[in-house]
Amino acid sequence: MKDTTLTQLQEAFPSATCTQVIDTAVLDVQPNDLTTTLTALKEAFGCDLLLDVTGIDYLTYPKPPQKERFRVVYTLRNWRDNLVVQVRTGVSNPEIGLPTASSIWESANWGERECWDQYGINFSGHPDLRRILNHVQFKGHPLRKDYPVDKRQILMESDSLEAPLKSRLASKNIAREAMTELGTDVMFLNIGPAHPATHGAIRFAVALDGETILANIVEIGYLHRGFEKLAETHTYNQVIPLTDRLNYCSSMMNNIAYVKAIEKFAAIEITERAQFMRVVLGEFYRILDHLVCLAAAGVDVGGLTNYWYLYDEKEAAYDFISKLCGGRLMSTATRIGGMYHDFHEGWEKEMEFHLAAIEKGAGDSQGLMEKNRILQDRMQNVCRFSPEQAISFGLTGPNLRSCGVPFDLRKDAPYYNYDSFDFDIPIGSNGDVYDRFMIRYEEIKQSIRIIRQAMKMIPGGPVNVNDSQVHLPKKAQVYTKIEGLANHFKMVFEGVHVPKGEWYDGYEAANGELGFHFVSDGSGTPYKCKVRPPCFYTLGAFPAMVEGNMIADAIVNLSCLNIIGGELDR
Amino acid sequence: MALGIEASLGESVLTSKLDEIINWGRKYSLWPYVFGTACCAIEFMSTAAAQFDISRFGAEVVRYSPRQADMLMVCGTITYKQAPILHRIYHQLCEPKWVVSVGACATSGGIYDNYCTVQGIDQIIPVDVYVSGCPPRPEGILNALMDLQKQIESNSILIDPQARHKDFRGILDQ
Ligand code: SF4
Numbered sequence: 001m002k003d004t005t006l007t008q009l010q011e012a013f014p015s016a017t018c019t020q021v022i023d024t025a026v027l028d029v030q031p032n033d034l035t036t037t038l039t040a041l042k043e044a045f046g047c048d049l050l051l052d053v054t055g056i057d058y059l060t061y062p063k064p065p066q067k068e069r070f071r072v073v074y075t076l077r078n079w080r081d082n083l084v085v086q087v088r089t090g091v092s093n094p095e096i097g098l099p100t101a102s103s104i105w106e107s108a109n110w111g112e113r114e115c116w117d118q119y120g121i122n123f124s125g126h127p128d129l130r131r132i133l134n135h136v137q138f139k140g141h142p143l144r145k146d147y148p149v150d151k152r153q154i155l156m157e158s159d160s161l162e163a164p165l166k167s168r169l170a171s172k173n174i175a176r177e178a179m180t181e182l183g184t185d186v187m188f189l190n191i192g193p194a195h196p197a198t199h200g201a202i203r204f205a206v207a208l209d210g211e212t213i214l215a216n217i218v219e220i221g222y223l224h225r226g227f228e229k230l231a232e233t234h235t236y237n238q239v240i241p242l243t244d245r246l247n248y249c250s251s252m253m254n255n256i257a258y259v260k261a262i263e264k265f266a267a268i269e270i271t272e273r274a275q276f277m278r279v280v281l282g283e284f285y286r287i288l289d290h291l292v293c294l295a296a297a298g299v300d301v302g303g304l305t306n307y308w309y310l311y312d313e314k315e316a317a318y319d320f321i322s323k324l325c326g327g328r329l330m331s332t333a334t335r336i337g338g339m340y341h342d343f344h345e346g347w348e349k350e351m352e353f354h355l356a357a358i359e360k361g362a363g364d365s366q367g368l369m370e371k372n373r374i375l376q377d378r379m380q381n382v383c384r385f386s387p388e389q390a391i392s393f394g395l396t397g398p399n400l401r402s403c404g405v406p407f408d409l410r411k412d413a414p415y416y417n418y419d420s421f422d423f424d425i426p427i428g429s430n431g432d433v434y435d436r437f438m439i440r441y442e443e444i445k446q447s448i449r450i451i452r453q454a455m456k457m458i459p460g461g462p463v464n465v466n467d468s469q470v471h472l473p474k475k476a477q478v479y480t481k482i483e484g485l486a487n488h489f490k491m492v493f494e495g496v497h498v499p500k501g502e503w504y505d506g507y508e509a510a511n512g513e514l515g516f517h518f519v520s521d522g523s524g525t526p527y528k529c530k531v532r533p534p535c536f537y538t539l540g541a542f543p544a545m546v547e548g549n550m551i552a553d554a555i556v557n558l559s560c561l562n563i564i565g566g567e568l569d570r
Numbered sequence: 571m572a573l574g575i576e577a578s579l580g581e582s583v584l585t586s587k588l589d590e591i592i593n594w595g596r597k598y599s600l601w602p603y604v605f606g607t608a609c610c611a612i613e614f615m616s617t618a619a620a621q622f623d624i625s626r627f628g629a630e631v632v633r634y635s636p637r638q639a640d641m642l643m644v645c646g647t648i649t650y651k652q653a654p655i656l657h658r659i660y661h662q663l664c665e666p667k668w669v670v671s672v673g674a675c676a677t678s679g680g681i682y683d684n685y686c687t688v689q690g691i692d693q694i695i696p697v698d699v700y701v702s703g704c705p706p707r708p709e710g711i712l713n714a715l716m717d718l719q720k721q722i723e724s725n726s727i728l729i730d731p732q733a734r735h736k737d738f739r740g741i742l743d744q
Contacts, residue, residue: 135651142685149683149684150685152687153650154650154742155650155653156742157654158651158655193652193655194605194655196634200606201607201652221649222607222649222651222652222655223646229684241681245608245681248608311615312619318616328613328707329609329612330609566609
């Protein structure tokens with residue numbers, strides 16, 4: 001953030017209170033000024049990406065910063081100038097709530113729905129305010145502090161989705177009389193959540209004219225496992241294994257994003273070696289994530305060969321990962337202040353071996369796919385999305401870049417020395433499914449470049465900070481000295497104490513910007529930990545992408561968006 | 571040298587018990603329906619892929635319709651929102667059928683002891699084999715398959731294979 005930005009913001013919004021938290025500008029506004037502030041930030045300050053919407057419940061917060069129990073936070077980004085702005089406002093009556101922002105950004109639609117579902121905060125004027133993560137028969141709002149974490153509610157029967165689909169269809173102004181005259185009618189079809197093409201637990205309902213999609217709605221939450229509520233009952237380090245299970249195809253990246261956010265606010269400087277380790281491993285996992293997406297997308301268009309080519313390399317990489325983390329899928333490899341432990345001996349050779357194998361495997365696969373006429377016909381010019389649409393829906397990562405927007409946090413807001421690496425940001429030219437598919441091959445190549453450079457530059461030294469308030473003491477001290485033992489005990493039971501405050505930090509994960517919004521009450525347990533999952537907003541754009549296309553196109557589009565349930569539903 | 575009836579029929583005929591031949595056929599041709607909801611399903615992908623190769627156990631014919639499968643593999647967390655779907659799919663499987671609960675979540679809710687997660691699928695459907703791990707290694711999943719094969723060996727055509735669960739009442743059975 002530029003030094004002058006805060007002054008400019010304060011001048012533009014005299015009735016708001018502007019403060020700076022890390023490098024985010026925070027604006028506290030009155031509910032009445034919310035819509036005008038948000039609009040002005042979008043129009044005059046270039047904040048055209050609404051990253052996330054979330055609520056906060058201060059019921060049990062010691063000395064809350066405001067008199068109202070609830071607060072809503074909008075996190076915006078001006079991606080051109082690397083500016084993050086948070087707009088916060090108190091909510092005195094959640095049933096009346098706030099005016100919706102869904103007419104300013106499309107992404108506010110799902111963001112606010114989630115906020116209503118989890119906190120019970122109303123958004124007046126919202127076009128489709130209904131439950132999104134929890135089931136239809138659910139009573140109450142689980143992220144409220146007075147909702148017990150283990151109060152379970154049984155759902156006897158699934159929602160038919162008939163009403164929302166019909167209302168979406170009605171909004172499309174389809175001339176159904178004309179269809180009846182032709183002796184045809186709209187057909188309603190349900191796909192998922194137990195359908196092979198939905199890759200897990202996503203559900204669609206479509207209204208079809210022949211094979212063409214007239215209206216589509218997406219139902220999620222089938223894998224809502226209460227990550228955010230659980231995080232409030234675990235110490236900061238205990239949450240790391242839970243982050244593995246967000247995007248389980250690239251667990252390490254979630255680990256890194258999570259601890260990076262905490263370290264940034266708590267001003268913990270990790271060692272150079274740890275930074276390089278995180279770069280090497282983060283990029284390695286980006287490759288693995290893309291491999292799974294490409295492998296599965298091939299299967300969805302009927303190309304099983306591709307799956308064998310690509311999955312083989314992923315499987316081989318598990319050998320390396322097992323040596324490093326002890327497990328295959330779940331890494332849990334970072335800690336606040338560094339890493340679980342250093343690389344094993346001889347890792348460079350193994351890594352180089354895997355990189356070469358991946359280069360070959362991905363190269364073979366790309367050669368196979370690029371020349372494949374069936375694949376081209378299935379993917380090219382299908383489900384096209386314009387850069388403006390993509391930004392309005394809050395797409396990030398490869399899906400955004402495939403629409404031609406060159407936004408990548410590694411370049412635009414570099415961390416961990418990314419500015420010292422030589423790499424390119426591939427972008428698409430057409431915004432179609434083909435671009436979303438092919439961009440991942442290119443990103444794999446760029447990640448390999450970064451890893452090779454990082455391996456040359458990685459310095460020696462420790463991988464953890466030397467601070468007894470952050471990192472566990474050495475075992476020798478724990479076993480021989482009472483201070484060491486007490487220190488260890490406190491670290492395990494109370495966790496790392498993070499200063500009181502609220503902040504947001506983003507990380508360029510395999511699927512886009514993975515952000516964490518924390519509220520800390522100064523203890524060792526997060527008061528609130530909200531994930532900004534890239535998949536969530538990507539899938540929010542799905543109906544707009546597929547409407548007007550054929551039903552089979554929706555299937556390939558879904559596989560090339562790479563939606564991962566764990567992160568989507570949390 | 572063959573004995574009994576086989577001695578008089580020559581080498582072209584083998585005698586066996588009907589039970590044994592049916593069980594032998596069943597245990598080497600289990601067709602899985604993978605109810606993959608979460609991370610554990612990724613490990614199932616590994617189990618099916620070249621290195622672990624589930625087809626060595628005759629169970630590679632992964633079906634996407636419950637009507638064509640007899641082994642339900644629940645790989646991943648089951649939430650209350652998901653539960654009615656799992657329940658329905660179980661009842662759509664043709665008999666005889668078996669259920670494998672893959673991983674800590676399916677078995678007990680795993681690390682998710684909270685408002686939205688079912689604390690084990692055996693609250694909804696009967697389970698024959700449980701696999702521990704979060705996620706289990708592919709060897710674990712294969713081991714469960716072998717356990718199931720052992721169970722099938724002791725079946726008899728004179729006994730209804732579903733009788734073993736006749737007293738089962740889950741939270742959605744009302
Ligand atoms: S048992 Fe572990 S790996 Fe399996 S679905 Fe649950 S959290 Fe994921």
